[in-house]
Amino acid sequence: xxxxxxxxxxxxxxxxxxxxxxxxxxxxxxxxxxxxxxxxxxxxxxxxxxxxxxxxxxxxxxxxxxxxxxxxxxxxxxxxxxxxxxxxxxxxxxxxxxxxxxxxxxxxxxxxxxxxxxxxxxxxxxxxxxxxxxxxxxxxxxxxxxxxxxxxxxxxxxxxxxxxxxxxxxxxxxxxxxxxxxxxxxxxxxxxxxxxxxxxxxxxxxxxxxxxxxxxxxxxxxxxxxxxxxxxxxxxxxxxxxxxxxxxxxxxxxxxxxxxxxxxxxxxxxxxxxxxxxxxxxxxxxxxxxxxxxxxxxxxxxxxxxxxxxxxxxxxxxxxxxxxxxxxxxxxxxxxxxxxxxxxxxxxxxxxxxxxxxxxxxxxxxxxxxxxxxxxxxxxxxxxxxxxxxxxxxxxxxxxxxxxxxxxxxxxxxxxxxxxxxxxxxxxxxxxxxxxxxxxxxxxxxxxxxxxxxxxxxxxxxxxxxxxxxxxxxxxxxxxxxxxxxxxxxxxxxxxxxxxxxxxx
Ligand code: C2O
Ligand code: CU
Ligand code: CU
Numbered sequence: 001x002x003x004x005x006x007x008x009x010x011x012x013x014x015x016x017x018x019x020x021x022x023x024x025x026x027x028x029x030x031x032x033x034x035x036x037x038x039x040x041x042x043x044x045x046x047x048x049x050x051x052x053x054x055x056x057x058x059x060x061x062x063x064x065x066x067x068x069x070x071x072x073x074x075x076x077x078x079x080x081x082x083x084x085x086x087x088x089x090x091x092x093x094x095x096x097x098x099x100x101x102x103x104x105x106x107x108x109x110x111x112x113x114x115x116x117x118x119x120x121x122x123x124x125x126x127x128x129x130x131x132x133x134x135x136x137x138x139x140x141x142x143x144x145x146x147x148x149x150x151x152x153x154x155x156x157x158x159x160x161x162x163x164x165x166x167x168x169x170x171x172x173x174x175x176x177x178x179x180x181x182x183x184x185x186x187x188x189x190x191x192x193x194x195x196x197x198x199x200x201x202x203x204x205x206x207x208x209x210x211x212x213x214x215x216x217x218x219x220x221x222x223x224x225x226x227x228x229x230x231x232x233x234x235x236x237x238x239x240x241x242x243x244x245x246x247x248x249x250x251x252x253x254x255x256x257x258x259x260x261x262x263x264x265x266x267x268x269x270x271x272x273x274x275x276x277x278x279x280x281x282x283x284x285x286x287x288x289x290x291x292x293x294x295x296x297x298x299x300x301x302x303x304x305x306x307x308x309x310x311x312x313x314x315x316x317x318x319x320x321x322x323x324x325x326x327x328x329x330x331x332x333x334x335x336x337x338x339x340x341x342x343x344x345x346x347x348x349x350x351x352x353x354x355x356x357x358x359x360x361x362x363x364x365x366x367x368x369x370x371x372x373x374x375x376x377x378x379x380x381x382x383x384x385x386x387x388x389x390x391x392x393x394x395x396x397x398x399x400x401x402x403x404x405x406x407x408x409x410x411x412x413x414x415x416x417x418x419x420x421x422x423x424x425x426x427x428x429x430x431x432x433x434x435x436x437x438x439x440x441x442x443x444x445x446x447x448x449x450x451x452x453x454x455x456x457x458x459x460x461x462x463x464x465x466x467x468x469x470x471x472x473x474x475x476x477x478x479x480x481x482x483x484x485x486x487x488x489x490x491x492x493x494x495x496x497x498x499x500x501x502x503x504x505x
Pocket of ligand 3: 421422492493497
């Protein structure tokens with residue numbers, strides 16, 4: 001059953017342009033693919049050595065014809081065998097389970113017909129391991145990553161990052177979770193094993209032969225980004241969970257190219273949130289609904305213990321003033337069909353977080369400003385610039401060790417009528433969201449999602465709504481080099497809404 005109520009054109013009211021006025025200009029960006037740069041291997045053997053390949057495959061998503069996909073497949077070459085967990089019947093890559101402090105070497109082989117490179121989204125890794133598009137390797141080539149897992153326990157992920165082709169490559173199936181654990185988290189006794197469940201939410205469109213359909217010849221759709229008419233969870237349509245009546249830890253990733261979700265339980269139960277992009281919060285927080293932008297993760301304490309066995313609930317998407325967000329639709333269903341055999345108690349205190357706010361530097365430094373807008377050629381950009389492989393402007397150079405305030409302002413289409421949300425992502429670090437300010441003229445749109453924003457804790461992606469200004473605090477630690485910041489609407493990113501920043505030692 002396909003979700004035909006998801007109308008990908010219902011956002012056109014926001015756009016004051018006729019498609020005739022739009023030029024194709026900036027959409028087809030020329031890519032240059034330098035020779036593979038292989039990172040230096042460390043002297044000691046790593047704790048874990050993995051092989052990961054990206055290759056064409058086919059999976060049974062619907063009855064009948066199988067669906068052609070691109071898929072990451074993994075193998076443990078050395079280290080614990082349970083580092084890799086494969087999701088059954090899914091195009092998604094394996095879930096990688098790592099512990100903070102472990103050293104990892106990943107041998108990536110590109111078995112696609114076009115260049116690719118893996119980026120570890122959210123991880124604090126050296127420049128050589130960050131998967132910058134200039135490091136993309138040609139078909140048949142390898143890239144070796146060496147890094148130490150430095151991040152807090154949490155839900156991270158990995159996906160391709162070749163310039164101009166990230167959207168289609170992720171869309172074809174290339175994405176996987178990277179789950180980190182650490183001692184602080186283990187001591188909490190949160191639900192684990194069968195009670196700790198990943199939920200990757202994506203939208204796709206399939207043709208009558210069960211094949212993925214990407215893109216549109218309609219220029220307006222391309223400016224907005226891809227919106228599918230079918231929701232998949234962990235790569236499967238009509239997804240349902242079968243649970244005991246006890247607490248679960250649910251790890252949600254919005255792995256969609258462009259779609260922003262406004263998630264809620266259909267019976268009105270509020271969410272108890274325990275983690276964000278960069279791991280556990282200090283304490284659990286509640287929301288009646290959650291606004292989850294592309295690339296963002298949220299971790300829930302979902303307690304089904306007050307439900308009788310054989311009750312059901314659904315995770316739904318509420319309507320909002322976002323692209324494709326007008327209709328309400330179902331994400332997944334939960335069938336509470338077994339009596340609990342054990343339980344678990346929600347800790348009052350989850351983790352300790354050092355707040356950047358407390359540092360003096362914040363009060364004394366001017367923010368670094370980033371204006372998100374669209375140029376006359378209908379290309380999304382940042383400070384009037386689009387992506388160039390090695391370009392760094394003077395105002396994109398930061399100093400290693402510095403704490404900075406970055407201010408993103410969503411200025412929309414500068415009177416051209418196009419206003420869209422931009423989920424802004426910064427590579428190489430986790431940041432803290434200081435505050436938000438919304439322009440009065442856009443307050444109505446904003447208020448359809450604002451109560452679902454979760455700004456607590458650590459983030460690598462923050463949603464900047466039309467007319468909104470968001471301030472974030474970031475610190476450049478340990479690694480110098482060239483990193484990216486960009487809109488994680490993958491169509492915007494591919495169109496050039498991405499820039500380098502340089503960390504200078
Ligand atoms: Cu998840 Cu540069 O991206
Ligand atoms: Cu990233
Ligand atoms: Cu964007």
